[in-house]
Amino acid sequence: MRPEYRYALMNTQTPHPPVLSMRNISITLGGRKILNSVSLDVERGELKVLIGPSGGGKSTFLQCMNLLVTPDAGSVSIEGASVNPHDKKALCRLRQDVGMIFQDFNLFDHLTAVKNVAIALRRVKGMSREAAEERAMHELGRVGLTDKADLYPAHLSGGQKQRVAIARALAMDPKVILLDEPTSALDPELVGEVLAVIRDLAKSGMTMIMATHQMDFATALASEILFMEQGNIIERGTPGSLLAPDSATRTRDFCTRLADM
Amino acid sequence: MLSTMDFFWERIVPNLDKGLWLTVQIIAPSAIIGFLLGVFIGTLRVFGSPKIRKVMDVYTAIIRGVPLVVQLFILYFGLPSIGIYFQPYTAAVLGFILCSGAYHSEYIRGALLSIKQGQLKAAYALGFTRVQTILWIVVPQAVRRALPGCGNEIIYLIKYSSLAYIVTCMELTGKAKALAAQTFRFTEVFFAVGLYYLFLTTVATWLLAWLERRLSIPGFGGKSR
Numbered sequence: 001m002r003p004e005y006r007y008a009l010m011n012t013q014t015p016h017p018p019v020l021s022m023r024n025i026s027i028t029l030g031g032r033k034i035l036n037s038v039s040l041d042v043e044r045g046e047l048k049v050l051i052g053p054s055g056g057g058k059s060t061f062l063q064c065m066n067l068l069v070t071p072d073a074g075s076v077s078i079e080g081a082s083v084n085p086h087d088k089k090a091l092c093r094l095r096q097d098v099g100m101i102f103q104d105f106n107l108f109d110h111l112t113a114v115k116n117v118a119i120a121l122r123r124v125k126g127m128s129r130e131a132a133e134e135r136a137m138h139e140l141g142r143v144g145l146t147d148k149a150d151l152y153p154a155h156l157s158g159g160q161k162q163r164v165a166i167a168r169a170l171a172m173d174p175k176v177i178l179l180d181e182p183t184s185a186l187d188p189e190l191v192g193e194v195l196a197v198i199r200d201l202a203k204s205g206m207t208m209i210m211a212t213h214q215m216d217f218a219t220a221l222a223s224e225i226l227f228m229e230q231g232n233i234i235e236r237g238t239p240g241s242l243l244a245p246d247s248a249t250r251t252r253d254f255c256t257r258l259a260d261m
Numbered sequence: 262m263l264s265t266m267d268f269f270w271e272r273i274v275p276n277l278d279k280g281l282w283l284t285v286q287i288i289a290p291s292a293i294i295g296f297l298l299g300v301f302i303g304t305l306r307v308f309g310s311p312k313i314r315k316v317m318d319v320y321t322a323i324i325r326g327v328p329l330v331v332q333l334f335i336l337y338f339g340l341p342s343i344g345i346y347f348q349p350y351t352a353a354v355l356g357f358i359l360c361s362g363a364y365h366s367e368y369i370r371g372a373l374l375s376i377k378q379g380q381l382k383a384a385y386a387l388g389f390t391r392v393q394t395i396l397w398i399v400v401p402q403a404v405r406r407a408l409p410g411c412g413n414e415i416i417y418l419i420k421y422s423s424l425a426y427i428v429t430c431m432e433l434t435g436k437a438k439a440l441a442a443q444t445f446r447f448t449e450v451f452f453a454v455g456l457y458y459l460f461l462t463t464v465a466t467w468l469l470a471w472l473e474r475r476l477s478i479p480g481f482g483g484k485s486r
Contacts, residue, residue, distance in 0.1 A: 066386055068382060068385060068386060088390065092388045092389075092390060093388070095385065095386055095387065095388040096387070096388035098386075099386075100383075100386040102379060102382070102383065102386075104379060106377075106379035106380060106382060106383035107383070108380060108383065108384075108398055108402075109380070109402060109478070109480055109481070110398075110401050110402045110405065110478050110481070119397060119398075120384075120387035120388065120389065123389065123393050123397050124387060124388045124389055124393070152478055152479040152480060153480060154478075154479040154480025154481075155479050155480075165383075168387070169387075172387060172388065
């Protein structure tokens with residue numbers, strides 16, 4: 001039995017539908033097959049880690065999860081409800097429930113840290129300016145940036161920018177957060193502060209899907225590691241099973257080469 | 262005959278001051294509404310549906326491709342033949358708004374295209390609609406980037422506002438021309454009117470520099486606060 005099917009069977013026995021469920025997602029971009037009928041269920045509180053070589057489809061797969069990229073085929077469901085990618089209202093609702101952290105932060109350049117966090121609360125959730133900024137300050141406190149609230153992105157370090165981006169996502173009370181190589185654009189000495197915030201989130205039970213090359217982090221915290229290559233999930237399992245010293249998995253091979261660099 | 266200095270203070274200044282006020286009344290609405298129109302058209306030219314984009318591109322091409330004098334002639338002398346009558350002032354202001362809107366839209370369009378895709382993606386990922394993204398994320402950034410170019414257009418506007426006299430709107434240039442024709446003292450009168458325009462553009466330059474400072478944000482080029 002293919003792993004996806006075994007997974008689907010397991011899910012019928014759980015009382016709650018998965019927080020996020022991707023079914024047979026396929027997409028071709030520029031004549032190249034980027035995702036080849038990929039499926040994934042994410043249960044509440046899980047941290048799924050996507051690894052694999054660049055161009056393997058990790059980023060596109062993540063962007064299909066909040067439908068920033070519309071797949072050619074397949075379905076996305078949040079808490080059991082399938083989302084129609086052409087229904088704009090449903091799309092906006094889905095994206096409020098699915099936070100996203102980008103590799104290059106994408107803070108709004110014209111807004112201070114606190115306004116970056118507050119703007120979606122005001123414009124999307126319709127909160128008052130006061131309420132939105134109060135909530136924003138609370139979220140900045142969670143990522144340890146209360147004192148940077150009034151700085152513009154140009155005056156923040158990469159690590160601080162990424163922490164503001166995390167606060168911005170958290171402020172929307174998402175059911176799941178997608179992280180697309182959140183530390184890849186950072187100077188090595190800034191990686192730790194961002195990973196610490198993500199670690200706290202994982203420990204507080206936030207459901208997350210993260211593409212990363214930080215294998216120590218993945219090994220310590222992932223509920224499951226998914227190895228993606230050429231548009232397929234070719235291996236999946238707990239860190240223990242995939243990375244055991246005697247396992248001859250593609251994942252282990254890849255990680256050994258990462259470590260050698 | 263009055264000496265040059267007496268002629269300047271007794272005839273030129275009182276005459277031109279009357280025209281100056283009308284010139285300011287032409288420039289102010291043309292600059293403000295023209296800029297807003299430019300932001301609107303520029304945004305449609307980048308984010309509108311293909312059909313709207315085409316329409317706006319054609320509008321810009323026509324306005325930029327036809328001399329402003331000809332446009333004013335059409336508004337004031339041409340349209341009455343199909344039953345549309347404008348006061349001289351209205352025709353002039355309308356002509357200037359349409360004209361500067363087209364030019365502003367080009368600066369805004371360039372600025373909009375320079376906004377990184379990541380900014381839009383981040384907004385969509387937070388649940389912003391397309392219109393909200395444009396309104397709250399893209400346009401505020403683009404306007405800041407376009408401001409130096411748009412300021413340039415406003416300086417141009419101050420000078421091409423002198424064309425209003427062609428549709429019998431007696432602003433600065435109109436007053437000057439009438440006085441010169443009356444007194445045959447062309448050199449003094451036109452030299453003086455040149456100084457009046459230089460004064461206007463200098464004030465506008467200060468205002469624009471102040472506005473740029475007011476709106477400046479670290480990371481948006483130029484000196485940050």
